[in-house]
Amino acid sequence: MKKTAKSLLALLALMLFSLSVSASAFAFNDIQKDPGKSYIEQLQKKGLVRGDGSGMFKPKSAITAQSAVTLIVNGFGLNIDNIRFIKEPKASDYFTKVKDNAPYAKAFIIAQLNGLDIPRDIDPNGKVTREQYAHWVYQAISKKGEYAWIEMYMTFKDEDKVTKGYMDSVQKLLIGKIASLDEKNRFRPKDAITRSEAAVILAKGITFVKNTKPVPQPEQPASPLTNVRMSSEAYGTEALKVTISAEAPHAGYGIEIANVAYKDKQAIITYRVVKPDPDRMYPQVITTVAAAVYISTAYTPVLGGEVQP
Incomplete structure (x- = not known):
């Protein structure tokens, strides 16, 4: 029992020494002043x-x-x-x-x-x-x-x-x-x-x-569009047809390209929601809506956010 106790104490001492060496090893030696x-x-x-x-x-x-x-x-x-x-x-x-x-x-x-x-x-x-x-x-x-x-x-x-x-x-x-x-x-x-x-x-x-708390920003209304995605396909040898599509609550909604911002080798494409005609009735059936834009193959298309009207 005594040998076991001594062994445990020795092990504990070794662990403490190792921890102190480890801590000092991670300290920078040239920043004291x-x-x-x-x-x-x-x-x-x-x-x-x-x-x-x-x-x-x-x-x-x-x-x-x-x-x-x-x-x-x-x-x-x-x-x-x-x-x-x-x-x-x-x-x-x-x-x-x-x-x-x-x-x-x-x-x-x-x-x-x-x-x-x-x-x-x-x-x-x-x-x-x-x-x-x-x-x-x-x-x-x-x-x-x-x-x-x-x-x-x-x-x-x-x-x-x-x-x-x-x-x-x-x-x-x-x-x-x-x-x-x-x-x-x-x-x-x-x-x-x-x-x-x-x-x-x-x-x-x-x-x-x-x-520091940021200045509160007005809440943006929730978008009616969901599952917004982007795809592209070659259009000739020097252009890409980029399509942004999404799911809408019904066929009255649409989507359109708001802007294409060119920065370095990126084409950042933003979109906006086309709202339904308030005087018409639409069946409440989820509908896929889409809009396309053409860009040069020299740019990589990137999906930007929704732009409020």
Whole structure:
């Protein structure tokens, strides 16, 4: 019995030692004096950031585009689950330097289809500027809901250096205390953002979304159409006939193409409901309705949503 007790104590001690070694092995050894330490650790606990395998996070190193895009997509839980594709999208449909088999390719596809303004010729291994990263983070936050930002303008020393298309995003992150200025009242928009800076902005952005209620949006009336689907077939050698069909409660309803938006190599097709004539009576029989549009074979058709009249 004594030997058994000693064996159990020895095993317990070994387990505790193993746990302590395991915990320390996952801790970053180079962030103790970094101002973003607590935010980096927050992301680490969520499984969003990793080191280089040797216990180093390299907080002062510039973050690469592939890491930045992956971080934002995963951090805000962006996805393309609500988009229906006829053909599986590939990174090469949208980017010239992102290989289809790269481990980060899906993150780039998701970012693109969620409206992040990523240049078509972006280098996945290249650096990302602070204003560029702020722009992507703001766009990702906007996908989570419509928020009531305080109406004010934040002045800073180098605001004239911010790219015009990025200023609103920079302003929103400063107003929301998601991004901050340095001790000299500068944003340093053209500087490459470091891994630590990127982690801090992302962590604060995630907290903002978690703690801030979006502005309530008016409820959209339920659509009478169900089982909306899209199909395509060749029309000659250079065109596709794309058909959107659905089930309607009766023959009085119809469907029509509302718009075709061309972006990069996509043709995003939206539709609207044609309502029945209120002065007529229709047998309540489920009916298939359809509408078609023709597009170039150079584009991949994507089913967009219903557009309200």
